[in-house]
Amino acid sequence: MTTFFDLEIQVQPEHIDLLGHVNNVVYVSWMQDVAHAHIAALGVGLEQYMQMKHAMVAVEHQMQYRKAALEGDQLILRTWFSDLNAMYSFREYAFFRVRDQALIFLAKTKWTCIEIATGRPKRMSPTFLNAYQPLDPEINPYDFSDKIEAS
Template sequence: MTWDLPTPFVIDLRVGAQDIDGLGHANNAAYVTWLERSAWRHSQRLGLDLAEYRRLDRAMAVVRHEIDYLAAGYEDDELQLATWIVEWDQRLRMTRHFQLKRPSDGLTLLRARTTFACIELSTGRPRRMPGEFLEGYGPAVIQA
């Protein structure tokens, strides 16, 4: 598979009946759910799961999605969703790039960018990333 950027974190997806809308293709809300799933699984792989977020009283919360829907996905399509951390300021913000592909024809269905801000869970206010975030996310940042 050829990806936009090197060394992606990739998850496999299958478009289910619950993902299909009245137009007969995957609903845009399903794509957003998949982006979230991909980001969480990548964070978990980096050692930053929900339990760690709670322990640290910090989380990376979405502040902006930019999504380009390029082609439709249909029921039973097997898909692959890649993500990369492409920007971060090592204080408050981090940006992920996503690319969704259908391996059967190599078509890219979606490209997206999501910007996250580090928040304190107990207050919901922006707070600096703790050292554990720098250690966990830092090695995964690539130059886009």
């Protein structure tokens, strides 16, 4: 069992769309950013993918936009693994806005392992299975109270 991973960011002008809030596509980019930072922290990042000649790729997303993020907002992008089997890993995300202590975005992604050369699915290696463990069920990933106290 593992814990969650946090990446703290500030919303920049380039994240804002014509409606004055963070564009929906940016959230997907942030999902990728925090997932890549998480796997790198686990020691099984993109460099290791290339060495192993296989990688994890997203095959399905579910997203819920709860509140708009605005320029200058401080956000905590949190991710964790919620499930794992021989073919798929399941990652969840919760994006938290510090100023009003709001969960602004929730998402889930289903990932599968592929051979990089062919793009064909393959069973996950023990390297992935050992590193990408689901969140300890005793941990509440939606509890940001330690981040509120720190700010």
